[in-house]
Amino acid sequence: MTPRVHFRRVPKGPVVEPGTYAQWQKNSSGLLAECCCPNGHGGTLRSTKFKGNHDVDDSGVVKPSYVCTEKGCNFHAWVVLDNWVPIKA
């Protein structure tokens, strides 16, 4: 697994630039962020509180590690979402 990788924050909308994410907040489906892996594949982070697989702490650290679901992509890393805004409960 590669070392910690930082994703750069972009505005909500199509997230197509490698290594970026758009934050979602207070979404009833538990969607935390839309991401684009460094190899250019889209992905989503969904809260474990909504039967998803991930959580993001107040400093933007994603747990557990991020695995790109694109077939043939080997991106698997600890990811930090830069400029993450903590979600108030």
Ligand SMILES: [Zn+2]
């Ligand atoms: Zn990928």
